[in-house]
Amino acid sequence: MPDIAITMGDPSGIGIEVILKALNELKAWNKYIVIGAENLIEAEAEKLELPPPENIVDTGELMRDEVPYGRATKQGGKAAYKAIVRAIDMALKGEIKGIVTAPIHKRAFMLAGINYPGHTEILASYTKAPRCVMMYVSDEIKVSLVTTHIPICEVPKKLSKISVLETIVLTDDFLRHKLDMENPKIVVCALNPHGEFGIEEEEVIEPAVVDAQKKGINVEGPVGADAAFVKEYDAIVAMYHDQGTIPVKVKAFEKAVNVTIGLPFVRTSPIHGTAYDIAGKGEANPSSMIEAIKLAEKLVSKLKEEKK
Numbered sequence: 001m002p003d004i005a006i007t008m009g010d011p012s013g014i015g016i017e018v019i020l021k022a023l024n025e026l027k028a029w030n031k032y033i034v035i036g037a038e039n040l041i042e043a044e045a046e047k048l049e050l051p052p053p054e055n056i057v058d059t060g061e062l063m064r065d066e067v068p069y070g071r072a073t074k075q076g077g078k079a080a081y082k083a084i085v086r087a088i089d090m091a092l093k094g095e096i097k098g099i100v101t102a103p104i105h106k107r108a109f110m111l112a113g114i115n116y117p118g119h120t121e122i123l124a125s126y127t128k129a130p131r132c133v134m135m136y137v138s139d140e141i142k143v144s145l146v147t148t149h150i151p152i153c154e155v156p157k158k159l160s161k162i163s164v165l166e167t168i169v170l171t172d173d174f175l176r177h178k179l180d181m182e183n184p185k186i187v188v189c190a191l192n193p194h195g196e197f198g199i200e201e202e203e204v205i206e207p208a209v210v211d212a213q214k215k216g217i218n219v220e221g222p223v224g225a226d227a228a229f230v231k232e233y234d235a236i237v238a239m240y241h242d243q244g245t246i247p248v249k250v251k252a253f254e255k256a257v258n259v260t261i262g263l264p265f266v267r268t269s270p271i272h273g274t275a276y277d278i279a280g281k282g283e284a285n286p287s288s289m290i291e292a293i294k295l296a297e298k299l300v301s302k303l304k305e306e307k308k
Contacts, residue, residue, distance in 0.1 A: 001033070001095060001096070002031060002032050002033050002055060002096070003096055003097045003098060003300050004031075004032050004033070004096060004097065004098040004099070004100060004266075004293070004296050004297065004300060005032065005033040005034070005035050005057070005087045005090060005091075005096045005098075005099055005100070006019055006032050006033065006034050006035065006099075006100045006101075006102065006293070007035045007036065007080070007083040007084050007086075007087050007099065007100070007101045007102055008034065008035065008036025008037065008040070008041065008079075008080070008083050008102055009036075009080055009083075009101065009102025009103045009104055009274065010072075010076050010077070010080045010102075010103060010104050010105045010108055010274045011036070011037060011040050011062060011067040011076050011079055011080065012067045012068060012069055012070060012071055012072065012073060012076045012105070012108070012274070012276065012279060013069075013102075013103055013105060013273070013274025013275055013276055013279050014103070014272075014274060014275045014278060014279050014284035015080075015102030015103055015274065016036070016040060016041055016044045016102070017044060017048065017279075017280075017282065017284045017286075018102065018270065018284050018285075018286040018288075018289040019034060019041075019053075019102055019286075019289060020041075020044060020045050020048055020050050020052075020053075021048070021050070021284070021286035021289070022286040022289040022290045022293055023050075023051075023053060024050045024051065025286060025290055026290060026293065026294075028293075029051045029052070029053055029054050030053075030054035030055060032053070032055065032100075032293070033053075033055045033056070033057055033090075033096065034053040034055065034056050034057070035056075035057045035059060035083045035086050035087050036056070036057075036058075036059055036079070036083045037058070037059060037060060037061060037062040037079060038056045038058035038061075039061050039062065040062050040064065040067075041053065041056060042056075043064070047282075048282060057086060057090075059079065059082045059083050059086055060079070060082070062075065062079055067079065069276075069279040069280030070276040070277065070279045070280065071276065072105050072107035072108040072111060072276075073108060073111060074108070074111040074112045075112075076105070076108045076112075077104075077105070077107075077108030077109045077110070077111050077112030077114055078112045078114075080104045080105075080108065080109075081104075081109065081112065081114050081116075081122075084101065084104075084119065084122055085122075085126070087099045087101075088122075088123065088126045088127070091264075091265040092126075092127065092264070092265075096265075097265055097266060097300045097303055097304070098265060098266030098267065098268070098296045098297075098299065098300045098303075099265065099266065099267045099268075099296075100267075100268050100269060100289075100292050100293055100296050101119050101267065101268075101269040102269070102270070102289070103269070103270065103272060103273045103274045103275075104118070104119065104274070105273070105274045105276075106118070106149075117148075117149035117150075118148065118149045119260070119267070119269060120132055120134045120148050120149075120260055121148070121149065123260055123263055123267060127263055127264060129262050129263050129264065130262070131163075131166045131167075131170065131262050132260055132261070132262040132263060133145065133146075133166070133167050133170045133171065133260070133261045133262050134148050134258065134259075134260060135171065135174065135235075135258070135259045135260075135261050136244065136245065136248040136256050136257070136258055136259075136271060137179075137256065137257050137259050137295060138248070138251070138252035138255045138256035138257065138291075139252075139255065140251045140252040140255070140256075141229075141236070141247065141248055141251045141252055141256070142175070142234065142235040142236070143235065143236045143237075143238055143244040143245075143247065143248050144167050144170070144171040144235060144236070144237050144238070144244070144261070145167070145237075145238050145239075145240070145241060145244050145245075146159060146163055146164055146167045146237065146238065146239050146240070147159065147163075147239065147240050147241065148241055149241065150240075150241075152240065155191070155239060155240045156191065156198070156200055159191065159200055159204050159205070159239060160204060161204050161207050161208045161211070162208075164188065164204060164205055164208035164209075164237070164239075165208040165211050165212055167237050168186060168188065168208065168209070168212040168217060168219055168237055169212065169215065169217070170261045170262050171186060171235050171237060171261070172184060172186060172212075172217045172218075172219070173261075174259075174261045175234055175235055177302070177306075178298075178299055178302050181234055183218050184218060184234035184235060185218050185219075185220075185232075185233050185234045185235075186217065186218065186219040186220075186233060186234060186235050186236070186237060187219070187220055187221050187223050187228045187231070187233040187235075187236050187237070188205060188208070188209050188219060188220070188221030188222050188223065188228075188236075188237040189221065189222060189223060189224070189225040189228050189236060189237060189238045189239055189243060189244075190205065190221070190222035190223060190224050190225065190239075191205065191222075191239045191240075193224060193226075194224040194226075195222045195223065195224050200239075201222045205221065205222040205239075206221075206222060209221050209222065219237075221237070225238065225243050229247045245271075248271065249271065253271070253272070253288075254285060254287040254288055255287060255288065255291050256271045256288065256291070257269070257270065257271065257288065257291045257292045257295045258270070258271050258292070259295065259299075265303075266296050266299040266300050266303060267296075268292040268293075268295050268296045268299070269292055270288030270289045270291070270292050271288055272288055
């Protein structure tokens, strides 16, 4: 059985399209498992004039009129979630070693009554991992997030010395043991402009940085985000979602990959969303999905080495 499964994502978005284009680009029609509605996957392959994947785990038939392109639906949310849960179950049973996830849409999840804002939260819940961190990886920039899908007004309440420290430690471990960096240099962003105008830097972030330094981690901060993102570091720890993701998408939108670190298995994803505006038009760029698959392969190889 293949080591890596790819979930179809929201069937009303570009997920199936970028999966098929990526598999075609990589000449890997039989190298991975694709999890989702088999009839939609095969219909999309025929529409794009591409070979269908040879290994499909069918999660149930879906009619295209139930999940029209370009619109969040209850049925689409349920189908996307079902594929994710199936992949997690396979990974926890040891049937696969890694998951690549196509984009989902929060609105579709809400319509389906699924109370998770994103993949990271689903993965954390189902695996019961002590700490999961969303990290963006590319040659140009690497960023980890202390908090993820929460309102800006909630960020200061969710920050703690422990959450910042755990993010630093997991980031350092990933750089050293998965990307083979020796003594990587990490910077931690301030929450407030220039690291001033608030108490979080002094009471939360700086103590976490000091504790990380005591563990032998080459880290500095807190540094104002406007300075952190223009200097040379191996990785940046950001306090909240947009503080980290905007620079990533500006610098490496087509090449960056979303990685969940802290899980018992590999999980990667492209950094773009469902792109409802171009869904079904055949215009989607598979570059980030290709990179997500390549990185998953690399990380699964590392995982195998560690278990020898």
